[in-house]
Amino acid sequence: MVNRVFVTGLGVISAIGYNVAENFNSLKSKKHGIGKLDILNTVHRDKLVCGEVKMTNEELLRRIDLPEDTPYPRTTILAIHAAREACYDAGAVDGDSVRTGVILGTTVGGMDKSEKFYRRLNENTDFIQSHNCGYTTEKVADYLNLHNFVTTLSTACSSGANAIMLGGRLIRHGLLDRVIAGGTDSLSKFTINGFKTLFLLDPNPCSPFDKDRKGLNLGEGAGFLVLENERLSDNKKRYCILSGYANNNDAYHQTATSTDAKGPYLSMKNALEISNLKAGDIQYVNVHGTGTENNDITEGLAMERLFGGKVPLFSSTKAYTGHTLGAAGALEAVYSIMAIENNIVFPNLNFSKAIPDLALSPATEVIENAGIKNVMSNSFGFGGNEATLIFSKE
Amino acid sequence: MAVYINGAQAISPQDTFLNSQIPTDLKEYYGIMQSILPDFKKYFNPIEMRRMSRIIKFSTATAAECIKEADADSIDAIITGTGLGCLEDTQKFLNKMLDNNEEMLTPTTFIQSTHNTLGGIIALANKCNEYNLTYAHKTISFESCLLDAVLLIKEGRKNILVGGIDEITEENYNLRQHINQWKEEPFSNLDIYDCGTGGYKAGEGAAYFMISSQKTATTYAELRMIDLCYKFKNSGSLSEKIKDRLRSAELSPDDIDLVIFGFNGDRNTDVYYHRLKDTLFRNQDHGYYKHYCGEYDTSASFGMWMATRIIKQNHAPDNVILGDRKREKINNVLLYNQEDDKNHSFIVLSAC
Numbered sequence A: 001m002v003n004r005v006f007v008t009g010l011g012v013i014s015a016i017g018y019n020v021a022e023n024f025n026s027l028k029s030k031k032h033g034i035g036k037l038d039i040l041n042t043v044h045r046d047k048l049v050c051g052e053v054k055m056t057n058e059e060l061l062r063r064i065d066l067p068e069d070t071p072y073p074r075t076t077i078l079a080i081h082a083a084r085e086a087c088y089d090a091g092a093v094d095g096d097s098v099r100t101g102v103i104l105g106t107t108v109g110g111m112d113k114s115e116k117f118y119r120r121l122n123e124n125t126d127f128i129q130s131h132n133c134g135y136t137t138e139k140v141a142d143y144l145n146l147h148n149f150v151t152t153l154s155t156a157c158s159s160g161a162n163a164i165m166l167g168g169r170l171i172r173h174g175l176l177d178r179v180i181a182g183g184t185d186s187l188s189k190f191t192i193n194g195f196k197t198l199f200l201l202d203p204n205p206c207s208p209f210d211k212d213r214k215g216l217n218l219g220e221g222a223g224f225l226v227l228e229n230e231r232l233s234d235n236k237k238r239y240c241i242l243s244g245y246a247n248n249n250d251a252y253h254q255t256a257t258s259t260d261a262k263g264p265y266l267s268m269k270n271a272l273e274i275s276n277l278k279a280g281d282i283q284y285v286n287v288h289g290t291g292t293e294n295n296d297i298t299e300g301l302a303m304e305r306l307f308g309g310k311v312p313l314f315s316s317t318k319a320y321t322g323h324t325l326g327a328a329g330a331l332e333a334v335y336s337i338m339a340i341e342n343n344i345v346f347p348n349l350n351f352s353k354a355i356p357d358l359a360l361s362p363a364t365e366v367i368e369n370a371g372i373k374n375v376m377s378n379s380f381g382f383g384g385n386e387a388t389l390i391f392s393k394e
Numbered sequence B: 001m002a003v004y005i006n007g008a009q010a011i012s013p014q015d016t017f018l019n020s021q022i023p024t025d026l027k028e029y030y031g032i033m034q035s036i037l038p039d040f041k042k043y044f045n046p047i048e049m050r051r052m053s054r055i056i057k058f059s060t061a062t063a064a065e066c067i068k069e070a071d072a073d074s075i076d077a078i079i080t081g082t083g084l085g086c087l088e089d090t091q092k093f094l095n096k097m098l099d100n101n102e103e104m105l106t107p108t109t110f111i112q113s114t115h116n117t118l119g120g121i122i123a124l125a126n127k128c129n130e131y132n133l134t135y136a137h138k139t140i141s142f143e144s145c146l147l148d149a150v151l152l153i154k155e156g157r158k159n160i161l162v163g164g165i166d167e168i169t170e171e172n173y174n175l176r177q178h179i180n181q182w183k184e185e186p187f188s189n190l191d192i193y194d195c196g197t198g199g200y201k202a203g204e205g206a207a208y209f210m211i212s213s214q215k216t217a218t219t220y221a222e223l224r225m226i227d228l229c230y231k232f233k234n235s236g237s238l239s240e241k242i243k244d245r246l247r248s249a250e251l252s253p254d255d256i257d258l259v260i261f262g263f264n265g266d267r268n269t270d271v272y273y274h275r276l277k278d279t280l281f282r283n284q285d286h287g288y289y290k291h292y293c294g295e296y297d298t299s300a301s302f303g304m305w306m307a308t309r310i311i312k313q314n315h316a317p318d319n320v321i322l323g324d325r326k327r328e329k330i331n332n333v334l335l336y337n338q339e340d341d342k343n344h345s346f347i348v349l350s351a352c
Helices: A020-028 A057-063 A074-090 A111-117 A133-143 A156-172 A189-197 A262-275 A293-307 A325-342 B046-051 B054-070 B087-099 B117-126 B138-154 B170-177 B238-248 B267-278 B299-313
Strands: A006-013 A100-105 A149-153 A178-185 A221-228 A240-249 A284-286 A313-315 A374-380 A385-392 B004-011 B077-081 B131-135 B159-166 B205-212 B221-231 B258-261 B285-288 B332-339 B342-350
Touching: A006 A020, A006 A074, A006 A325, A020 A325, A057 A074, A074 A111, A074 A133, A074 A178, A074 A221, A100 A133, A100 A156, A100 A325, A111 A189, A111 B087, A133 A149, A133 B138, A149 A156, A149 B131, A149 B138, A149 B221, A156 A178, A156 A221, A156 A240, A156 A325, A156 A374, A156 A385, A156 B138, A178 A325, A189 B087, A221 A325, A240 A262, A240 A325, A240 B131, A262 A293, A262 A374, A262 A385, A284 A325, A293 A374, A325 A374, A325 A385, A385 B131, B004 B054, B004 B299, B054 B087, B054 B117, B054 B159, B054 B205, B077 B117, B077 B138, B087 B170, B117 B131, B117 B159, B131 B138, B138 B159, B138 B205, B138 B221, B138 B299, B138 B332, B138 B342, B159 B299, B205 B299, B221 B238, B221 B299, B238 B267, B238 B342, B258 B267, B258 B299, B267 B332, B299 B332, B299 B342
Parallel strands: A100 A149, A100 A178, A284 A313, A284 A374, B077 B131, B077 B159, B258 B285, B258 B332
Antiparallel strands: A006 A221, A006 A240, A178 A221, A240 A385, A374 A385, B004 B205, B004 B221, B159 B205, B221 B342, B332 B342
C-alpha cells in the first residue's frame, strides 16, 4: 500500500464554536464552552455542567438551509453542519463524479429524539426510523448528493477516530478516492444519566490530568475531515497527511482501562509503526484526557511507557468542549490538524497539580512556534475500544 | 490474495446452531420470529447468566463455537455488525429513566446498551488485544464487517472473527408496528415469497464467521467478493452496475450458479429481486433465506451462513430454492440484499 492519504477539508461544531475558525479562536484564547444546560431539558440541569452547542435545532437547521421542521435528530443536524463545512473547505462539492464515501461514528444515534417521543407516539413516530446510527450517515450523504459508499461505526468514545481510520484505509487500498469521515453526538438524557450512574461526571468544569480531577463533563458536537488520495488533492490545499492509525482492544473490563494500560499503549505504538515514525518524532499529543480518575492515570502510564522519559507536549481539549463521545475523536482530529497548520499547542485548562504517580504535566498555556510536524490523537472508549491517529506535515 | 471462510456458526429462529446442515423441517411462526436458544449454562457462569441480556448471550455463544470450529492459531481482529445493538438493555435503561424521572438508576443496563458491548465481551473472553470494531449501519452492518475483514487480510492479518447480530424484543416489535413495518398477523414465515402484500416478518439471530488468509481442513468456501453501494441513483441500471461489480472480481453473471436473494415478503422491496431474477440472472438457480430467519438488519449474515453449507455440500435444499434447478454444480453463489433501493450488498462465495 503506497497511496498516501491527505486531509483537504475540515469542519467542526462544538460548544466553543460553530465552525473551524471559531473553534480555533476559542482554543487559542482559552475560552471554554462548559456551563449550565440551556437547550437540553433534564432534571439534572442545575446540578451539572456540559459543553452544549447554544443553538436550538431550528436555528441550526436554518444555518444549513433546511426547513425548520425537518424531522432530524440533533445528532444528524450537527453532523450535516460540520460535514458541509468540511466539503466546502475542500471544494469537494462535485457529487458522484468522484468515488466518494461517507463514514460516520456515533454512539447513540438519534437517541435525543427517541427519548423525547418514546412515550408520546401520538405526537411523533419519526424517531422510530431516525434512532439507528446509520440514519445520520445517510442524511449526510443525501445532503451532499453522494450515492456511492456509506457506512457507520459505533465504538463508544473512539467512534469518530475509527471512522477517520477506516476512511484512510479505504483510500490506501484504492477502493475510494475521497472520504468524508467524522463523528457526531448530541447531548441526551440517556447518556447524561448513564454516566451519572457510573459516578463519572464532575459537577464542576473538569480538570484533565490534574491530581484532584473528579470526572468528566459531557459535551456535544460533530467533526469531519475530507480525506483524499494523492491525485485528487494535487494542486489544492493539503492540511497534512493521515500518516498513522491503530485500533486495539484493552480486553480488560467493560468500562475501565487496565492498570498496565495495555490497550492504550498498543494503539499508540501500532499507530507509530504504521506511520514509520519514532516516538521522538511526535511533537504534540492531543490526549483522550477525559478527567476521570481511571483514564488519565492509565493514559499517562501508557505515554510514559511509549515515550520513555521524553513525553512530548500534550494537552486534553476536553475542558473546552466536554467529552463529545462519538464525536470526540473527530473533533480532536480537527484540533490536532489545527495544531500542525498553525504550529501551535493548545492549553489543557484547569490543571494545577500533577498526578503523583506520573511525572507528567500538560501544556497549560498556548505555545506558539512549537515546531509541530507530527501530532498524535488518542481516543479510548467503553468496551476497551482504543484508537490512535497520527497526522503529519507533508 | 484469496480470502477463506474457515468457521461459520449461527443461532437463529431455526435449528441451526452447531448444525452442519441447513434444516429442512422449518419452524413456523405466525408472529415475531425469535431465536431458538441453546442451554447457555455451558457458556456462562452464574453471574454472567444473571447479568447478560439475551443478545449478549446468543452472540457470545455463537462466537465461541465459531472460534472453536475454526481452531485458528490466533484471532487477529474481531469485527461485529449490529443494526440496533443491545436493544433490550437500551430499552430497560430508557424506560427506567422515563419512569423514574431520571432518578434511582443503576449502571449495568447502560454499560451493556452500547453497540460495541458484543465485540468487547468477545475480546475480553479471548483476551484479544487486537483490532476491534463495531459497525452499526442498518442493513449493511454485517457486510461492512466483511469488507473491513478483507482489507485486514490484505494488510497481513490472518484470522478475523466477523459477526452479524441483532435481537428483536416485544417492545421494539410493538413500536415498529406504528410505522407499519410488519406483516399483519397472523402471517406465516413460510408464505413470504411472492405474497403480494407489504411489510415483513420480524426476525433476529447471530452468525459468526472466521475469515482467514489460509485454507484449512475446516474451510467452507472462498470469499470471492464483497461490495456495497448506497444508492444506484443516476448511475445506470441495476443490471449494468452488478455486471460492473462482478467484473471487478473477475466474474461474469454466467459464472454465478446460484443467486440467493433477500426476498423478505415486502412487495415494495421484493420487486427489485424479481426484476433481476427474470432478466440478468434468468439462467441461474435462485434461492432465498428470510423465511428461515425473518428480516433484521444483519439478516444477510444468516444468508451467508446458509451459503457456506450450500457450497460445502454442493446442494441447496428444496426449501431454499425458488423455481427450477438449472445448474448441476454450485461453484459460485451470489448473495444480493438491499433495502428499498438503498444499501445494496453483494457477496460472492466460491467453492475451493
